Amino acid sequence: NAGVTQTPKFQVLKTGQSMTLQCAQDMNHEYMSWYRQDPGMGLRLIHYSVGAGITDQGEVPNGYNVSRSTTEDFPLRLLSAAPSQTSVYFCASSYSDHRDYGYTFGSGTRLTVV
Amino acid sequence: QQPVQSPQAVILREGEDAVINCSSSKALYSVHWYRQKHGEAPIFLMILLKGGEQKGHDKISASFNEKKQQSSLYLTASQLSYSGTYFCGTGHSGGGADGLTFGKGTHLIIQP
Numbered sequence: 281n282a283g284v285t286q287t288p289k290f291q292v293l294k295t296g297q298s299m300t301l302q303c304a305q306d307m308n309h310e311y312m313s314w315y316r317q318d319p320g321m322g323l324r325l326i327h328y329s330v331g332a333g334i335t336d337q338g339e340v341p342n343g344y345n346v347s348r349s350t351t352e353d354f355p356l357r358l359l360s361a362a363p364s365q366t367s368v369y370f371c372a373s374s375y376s377d378h379r380d381y382g383y384t385f386g387s388g389t390r391l392t393v394v
Numbered sequence: 395q396q397p398v399q400s401p402q403a404v405i406l407r408e409g410e411d412a413v414i415n416c417s418s419s420k421a422l423y424s425v426h427w428y429r430q431k432h433g434e435a436p437i438f439l440m441i442l443l444k445g446g447e448q449k450g451h452d453k454i455s456a457s458f459n460e461k462k463q464q465s466s467l468y469l470t471a472s473q474l475s476y477s478g479t480y481f482c483g484t485g486h487s488g489g490g491a492d493g494l495t496f497g498k499g500t501h502l503i504i505q506p
């Protein structure tokens with residue numbers, strides 16, 4: 281049981297390049313979401329999904345796309361990287377509506393855009 | 395809109411108590427609490443749901459006042475391992491179906 285797996289752990293991109301951050305969970309969680317974490321800002325929600333085929337925007341969706349074709353995978357695509365997207369990205373997953381269960385976070389991807 | 399956490403930072407001696415507050419301007423369905431150590435992922439501590447409740451395990455407990463849209467996290471007889479940044483995350487539907495809106499965090503330093 282690996283939990284939430286994010287790849288890569290580190291990435292450097294040039295401005296204008298595109299890339300996909302991978303996220304996979306093996307816990308059969310319905311809910312998945314992507315956050316970015318910047319110093320002093322806490323975690324900000326980018327996109328979320330309540331199940332396969334269903335996605336929606338969070339607080340800071342501009343410049344990012346997501347899809348959820350399976351329960352397990354929830355990739356985040358950067359369309360045209362900008363220096364403002366330099367951040368640590370976390371993927372998280374959870375069961376639906378469980379009283380005592382919160383989100384399990386992946387170990388994060390540290391992205392630098394130069 | 396992000397919930398507001400207070401204090402922003404606190405330094406304690408081992409064995410002292412701490413209270414971290416989380417306040418939202420929007421109606422809440424749930425409040426989650428997480429702890430994050432430097433360079434690591436946030437770790438889930440507990441969830442409190444609409445209806446107003448208190449929860450606790452070991453020396454960490456929390457309360458949720460639905461009417462005031464506030465939650466507090468209580469750390470009793472703090473241990474060195476409690477050091478880290480604490481985040482509250484607020485959910486506005488289900489148990490966080492539409493993701494969570496996190497506060498900016500409270501930095502907790504426990505000194506021996």
